[in-house]
Every structure is written in structure tokens, then in C-alpha cells.
Amino acid sequence: MAQSGHATTEVQEIETAQTEEAVTLGHNSTDAKTEVSHEATLAAEPIAHFGAFPITNSLLNTWIVVAILFVFAIVLRSKLKIIPKGLQNLFEIVVDGALNLCDSVTNDRKKTLKVFPIVFSFFIFILIANWMGLVPGIGSIGFIETEGAHSIFVPYFRGGTADLNTTLALALIAVIGSNIFGIIAVGGWKYFNKFVNLKILARIPFTIKKDPSVIIVNPIKFFVGIIEIIGEVAKIASLSFRLFGNVFAGEVLLSSLAVILAFGLPIPFMFLEVIVGVIQALIFGMLTLVYFSIAMTEEEH
Numbered sequence: 001m002a003q004s005g006h007a008t009t010e011v012q013e014i015e016t017a018q019t020e021e022a023v024t025l026g027h028n029s030t031d032a033k034t035e036v037s038h039e040a041t042l043a044a045e046p047i048a049h050f051g052a053f054p055i056t057n058s059l060l061n062t063w064i065v066v067a068i069l070f071v072f073a074i075v076l077r078s079k080l081k082i083i084p085k086g087l088q089n090l091f092e093i094v095v096d097g098a099l100n101l102c103d104s105v106t107n108d109r110k111k112t113l114k115v116f117p118i119v120f121s122f123f124i125f126i127l128i129a130n131w132m133g134l135v136p137g138i139g140s141i142g143f144i145e146t147e148g149a150h151s152i153f154v155p156y157f158r159g160g161t162a163d164l165n166t167t168l169a170l171a172l173i174a175v176i177g178s179n180i181f182g183i184i185a186v187g188g189w190k191y192f193n194k195f196v197n198l199k200i201l202a203r204i205p206f207t208i209k210k211d212p213s214v215i216i217v218n219p220i221k222f223f224v225g226i227i228e229i230i231g232e233v234a235k236i237a238s239l240s241f242r243l244f245g246n247v248f249a250g251e252v253l254l255s256s257l258a259v260i261l262a263f264g265l266p267i268p269f270m271f272l273e274v275i276v277g278v279i280q281a282l283i284f285g286m287l288t289l290v291y292f293s294i295a296m297t298e299e300e301h
Contacts, residue, residue, distance in 0.1 A: 058163035130277030133159025171239035182295030
């Protein structure tokens with residue numbers, strides 16, 4: 001019994017010493033359970049608030065892109081010359097090539113000049129926003145936010161086009177803008193009849209004797225116009241989700257590779273994402289150009 005009591009005393013002394021050592025090192029049971037995690041979330045994380053308005057990391061990154069384009073445009077505009085040199089010469093080649101590419105879609109330089117500023121602005125903005133997500137520090141510089149026993153790493157910056165809110169806003173501008181251009185180019189009544197074709201229903205009583213097939217054909221054409229309304233909504237979903245999905249998937253891929261091996265392994269995939277950024281910006285711009293071109297064409301054509 002004496003030996004048992006002595007052994008118990010030694011065990012208690014050892015446990016006490018271990019507890020004191022843990023406290024000395026700054027560890028306790030609560031700290032042991034605290035983990036810092038960084039998860040790739042679909043929604044952008046808020047980093048500040050302006051009243052009730054949340055400022056997210058993707059919104060901040062988008063503001064930076066807009067500021068870069070604004071400053072660059074002002075500097076380039078102030079240095080324009082009649083005889084181009086250097087950077088101006090390069091951009092004139094790019095713009096001239098883009099105009100020729102747009103002409104291949106619209107087949108009309110007048111139409112091209114009307115929509116080119118919008119389409120090219122989309123391309124440049126999306127391209128820079130895509131590439132901004134690859135800049136070192138984007139997604140890796142941030143702060144730790146504690147929620148209960150878990151600590152979450154929140155980056156200060158996130159690629160603007162890796163946020164569905166940004167791509168959805170771009171898609172809405174593209175689709176609504178194309179419809180506005182269509183109304184201006186074709187006329188309100190004609191454009192309305194592209195979707196709700198009342199004229200083709202009104203023709204049935206006058207043409208049924210000459211062509212009885214209008215009883216079947218004209219109602220089909222009417223319902224095809226109704227389907228076009230659904231198509232306009234589908235355009236928004238197609239533009240926004242395609243751009244968001246490709247850019248977000250690329251950022252998740254690079255983050256996953258960086259966890260496996262931070263040095264060397266992500267580099268080839270970063271070059272791949274540079275190319276993907278160009279392709280996605282070009283696809284968005286070309287589809288927007290197609291939507292504008294179709295909207296400005298009368299139904300008979």
C-alpha cells in the first residue's frame with residue numbers, strides 16, 4: 001500500500017510538470033483545438049463594411065482593375081501623336097486587328113464602330129481581371145478571422161472574375177445593352193415583334209385562303225418568339241457561369257498545387273491560366289458582339 005501511494009504521488013508530479021511546461025510554451029487545451037483553415041469558397045469574403053454595405057475582397061480587386069485601366073487610359077491619351085511610336089503603335093495594331101475581327105462578325109464597319117467600344121472594353125476589363133488573380137499575393141495575403149474554435153484565413157484580394165457577382169453583372173450589361181441597341185437600330189415595334197410576334201398572328205385571316213398552311217406555321221413562329229425570351233435569360237446564365245467557372249476552377253487548381261508543392265509545381269499551370277484568361281476574355285467579347293449584331297438585325301434578315 002505504501003508503494004502504491006508513492007507511485008500515485010510520482011504520477012501526479014509528472015502530470016503537474018507536463019501541465020506547467022505546456023503553459024510555459026503558451027499551449028493549452030483551447031489552443032490545441034484551434035486550427036487555421038483557408039477554404040476556397042464560392043462567395044467572396046467581406047473584408048470591411050461601409051455602413052451596411054459589405055466590401056468584399058473581389059470587389060476591392062475589381063476597383064484596382066478599374067483604377068489601373070483608368071490611369072493607363074489617361075496616360076495613353078495624353079501621349080497620343082499623329083505619327084504613332086512605341087506603345088501607341090502597338091495598341092493601334094491591336095485595335096485595328098480587333099476591328100477587322102469584329103467586321104468578320106457584323107459584316108458592316110458602321111455596325112462595328114457602334115458596338116466596338118463596348119465589346120473591346122469588356123475584353124480588356126475581363127483580361128486584366130483574369131490576370132490579376134495570378135499576381136503574387138492575390139489570395140495569399142490576408143487576415144485571420146476567429147469563429148469559435150476555428151480560425152479562418154480571409155485573403156484581402158480575390159480575382160474579380162472569380163466572383164459570380166462580377167460575372168453576372170457583366171452578363172447583365174451585355175444582354176441588356178444588346179437589347180437596347182436592338183431597339184434603337186430596328187425600332188421598338190419591330191424589335192418587340194421579334195419576341196411577341198403579333199403581326200404574324202394578324203396575317204392569318206388575310207392569307208388563309210391563299211395559303212392554308214399559315215394556320216400551323218404562323219402559330220409556331222409566334223411561339224418561337226416566346227422561346228427567344230427564355231433565350232435572353234439563358235444568355236445571362238451562359239455568359240456569367242462560363243466565365244466564373246473557368247476562372248474560379250483555375251484559382252482552386254493553383255491553390256491545390258501550391259499546397260502540394262509551393263515551389264515549382266504551380267508555374268506551368270500559371271502559364272496555362274494566362275492563356276485561359278485571354279481565351280475567356282475573347283469568348284465573352286465575341287459572344288457579346290454576336291448578341292449585339294443579332295439584336296441590330298431585322299427579323300426578315
